[in-house]
Amino acid sequence: MTRVAIVGVGLIGSSLALALRERRAATELWGMDLAGVEGAAGAFDRRVDRAELARADVVVLSTPVSVIVRELPHALSAPVVTDTGSTKRVIAAEGAAHFVPGHPMAGDPQGGAQRARADLFEGRRWILCPEGRDPAAVAQVEALVRAVGAEVVHLGAEEHDRAVAVTSHLPQLLASLLKGMSLQRGTDAAAGPAFEGATRVAGGPEAMWRDVFVTNADAIAAAGRDLASQLDGALAALEKSPPDVEPALALLARVRRVVR
Template sequence: MKLCVVGFGLIGGSIAAASRARRPGARVVAVDASAVLASASVRALSDERVDASDGPAVERALAAADLAVLAAPVSAIEAELGRALAHARLVTDCGSTKRAIVASAESSVRRGRFVPGHPLAGGPSGGADAARADLFEGQRWILCPEAADADAFARVEAFVRALGATPVTMSAAEHDRAVALTSHVPQLLASALVVLSERRRAGAAEGPGFAGATRVAGGNPAVWRDILVTNADEIASALAELGAELSRVAGDLSRADPNAALALIESARAAQRSRG
C-alpha cells in the first residue's frame, strides 16, 4: 500500500508509524513544509518526502497513492481537499471538526471518494517527534459516510481497523455536536481553571485532581483557532447548557444549599458506573 500523508505532525506521523508497523510493505510519502521534512523523525517515518510548496510534485504524490490522508489543521484541509480529490484515488482526513470540511467537498464531482474522519487520539506534545505506532490502539476513530461511495467507505474503515483503532460512524453534524461537548468545551474549561488558579495564586494547593482536570490546558492556540471558528455554534450551545447547570449549582450554594451540587455529583457517579 502506498500512503500519501499531507501534514506530518503527531497524527500524520503516527499514521505513518502504525501503517509501517502493521502493514508490511507499506510505503509512506510525507507532504509538508520543507522545514518539517528536514527533521530526523520525518525522514525515519517516511520513504519519500515532498515539499508542500511544489504543486506539481504534490499532485504526482497524490495520484500515485492508494490513499491520501489529510492530517493538517482544519483550514489547511479545506484548502487542500479540492486538489486531493482531483488527483488521488481515495481521500480521508483527520480534521477535528467535520461540517466545514464536508462542505468544501460538495462541489467536487469526485466527492464519493472522500471519507471524512477524525481519530480521537492525541498526546501532550505535537509534531512528528512525538509520533507513536500505537497511538490509535484501542481508540475510537470517527468516520462520516456523508457522500462517500460504499466501496470508498469500506476501504477507509478497513484502513482504520488495520491501525488498531475502532471505527465509529456518525454524520458530520452529529460529530461536531458531540465533540463540542467531549473535546472542545473541556479544553476551554481546563484553560479557564488554569487562568483562575493563576489569578487566585492557588498554585501551591494544586493536587492530582487539578492536574487531571487541566491536562489539556496546554493546547496550541493556532490549532484551536480553526476548531473554534468552524464549530462555534455547537461550542457556544454546549457552553450555555453547561453554564446553566453550574449557575443552578452556584445559586443553591450561595444560599448554603448543597443539594443541587450533590445531585449533580451523584448523577455523574451513576453514569460512570453504568459505563462499566
C-alpha cells in the same frame, strides 16, 4: 493497501505513518510537508509534492482544518481520500464520493511530530462520516483505521460537530480557564490529581485551535451556555444561607450511577 500519502507530518500524520509501518499495513508511506516540519524519524519512506498525490492509493490530509479545506481539491486526484480534521461540517461540504471525512479521537496536548508514536490510535475511536460516500472508499478507509488499532465510529458531520463540542472543544476551553485561574491566584502548589486531570489539555497549538473555534463556534457556544446554566444553578444554591448542597450532591450521585 499499498501507497499511502499523508499530507501534514506533525503529531497525527507522523503517528499514523509509524503505526502503518509497525503493522506493515502499507508498502510505501509518503509524506507531504506544508509547514517546514521534518516529521518523526523513520515515519516516511520519502517526501512528495502535490503533483505526486495522484499516484497514491490513499491520501490522508492531516493538518489544521483551514489547510485541509485548501488542500483537498489537490488531493482528490487520488482514488481514495480521507482527513483527520477536528471539525467536519466545513470539510464534509466537499461531496466527492471517494472522499471520506474522518477524525481520530486521539492526540497529545502539546502536539508536534516529536511526540508521535505508533500506538497513538490503539483502542481509540476514529470517527468517519460515510453519508453519501462511495462504499468501496469507505471500506478502504475503515481498513486503514482498523489497521492502526482504532475503533470505527460512524456519525453525520452535524452530529460529529455537536458531539465533539462537548467531548473535546469545550473541555479545552474549560481546562485552559481553570489552569489560568490557578496560575493567576497562585494556587498550583495545592494542586492534586483531580486538578491535574482536569487541566491536562490546557493550552494547545493555537493554529489548530483557531480553526476549531472558527468552524465549530456555534456548537461550542451552545454547549458552553448549557453548561454555564447548570453551573449557575448549582452555585446559586451554594450561595444561599445556609448553603443548599443538595443540587451539587444530586449531580454527583447521578453521574456516579452512570460511570461506576
